[in-house]
Amino acid sequence: MREMKNIHTAQVLRERAVQFLIYVAVLLISAVFIWILADLARGGIAHLSWEFLTESPRDAGRAGGIASILVSTLLILLVALLTAVPVAWTSAILLVEFVPADSPFGKTVRFSLHVLAGVPSIVFGLFGNAFFCIYLGLGFSILSGGLTLACMLLPILTSTAEAGLRAVPHAYRMSASALGMTHTAALVHLILPAAAPVLAAGLLLGIGRALAETAALLFTSGYVERMPDSLLDSGRALALHIFDLSMNVPGGDMPAYASALVLAGLLLCINITAMKFAHGLQRRKIMT
């Protein structure tokens, strides 16, 4: 009887300990996030103004704003996404829907993606410089930077999309086929909408990574802070601007903080919008 009671107490203690550890871990993560945001806000909010967002930088970024930087960043992002997303998602569809999971082809593609995902971004930068800037003659340009980023995003976009498509219940495919629907119809009407939230999450991860990228852009899109006239102009990305201000520009701390705050805010907004969008898409699919 006593033994039983002891075992019971031990179990309760163990449960409590596990719960405690889990809570501590969650608190730690939230604390790090809040700390970073608070630090950015503390350092940057005083410098932040409407002018900061709408004026181009002057005096190496110590004065003026970040308008041209924002435009360059968004253009680089746009080029990267427009190139990477179609390639990544169609590859994922091919891997999941048309190639047996254990075929040599599928294995090879998946292996290359894993390797690609592990390559440090500076290597992508060097590759981008050699291939896009020099070999293709695009020079230091937003186009070179965007295309280099696209190469970096391919593994992350493809693997998230693949995971999302695989998570769609096989029963949908079977029922659709049993109803005489073609594979394409099942894909368009059932599988892709069901995978949409995961696709959106992958897109977010990609955007986050692209916005934060510095090393790969240093050698490809360059760091000219002027407002770009075309995609073939060099343009400085926001993350690169922060890096330059805090490392190379004495007295650039305040604008660096403010730029970092803008970057964090941008990421937050993109996150929230994409979540809302994915949710809305799912709802709309159910409603029609």
Add this chain to the structure above:
Amino acid sequence: MNSNQHTGKPDAFTLGPLEEGPACCDPQPVVQVRNLSLLYDGKIALDKVTLDIYKGCITALIGPSGCGKTSFLSAINRLTDLIPGCRVTGEIRVNNRDIHHPDTHVQRLRRQVGMVFQKPTPFPLSIRRNLSLPLNEHGISNKTEVAAITGQVLRDVGLWDEVHDRLDASALSLSGGQQQRLCIARALALKPQILLMDEPCSALDPLASGVVEDLIRRLRGRYTIVIVTHNLAQARRIANYAAFFWVSGRAGQLIEFGRCQHIFESPSHELTAAYINGVRG
């Protein structure tokens, strides 16, 4: 009490009263299976099955788990094509046409041979869209026509009174039994000639199971039904013909096929007798 008597609406079921299948004394084969073998990754799962399925009748496939009943079922609408490593040999003729012939349009075949799965598989769409999507895919997109078919099949499966005021709600909000009836309605909407059912009641609670069973009984005579069931009492209640499968080694085999009454009351094979008396299986 029939609720329609109060509302004065026409009879909810367009299928009409229970009718005995017309063809069971004069059997006309609509599916002819000859020497059908099924292999998964080179291992034989179903060994040389020869069987006729008769028009307008319910044929029950009974036997222990793993004896190839479901494989047999999915071979008839070539859903086996979707299973990696699955190979089918032998001949299946539906309406006297070889379904493995290169000219066979597999989407058309599956429209003709509908299927209902063990677990209800509504799409994560609205109730209405669940029915209209396959119709659209088969070229029926006239709104009035789709609405008419939707209403008719939902009445046929007895779901109309339960869902007519929330057709735009998600099909996933329905109960298990309702979901299964929706899946049957979805299959019926394509006006199939043959309906394959893979243990359609086994994932449902007894009440819902009873409702679906009544529905299947009402479909007899209008559709040719092949149903896999582990519920022998159910097979006995609804089927005109029964096929008993058994597994020897790894391979499933057809042991005996005949009138349901004959299989249950005077089986000619001792394995059948042992199985239906609960001695083996």
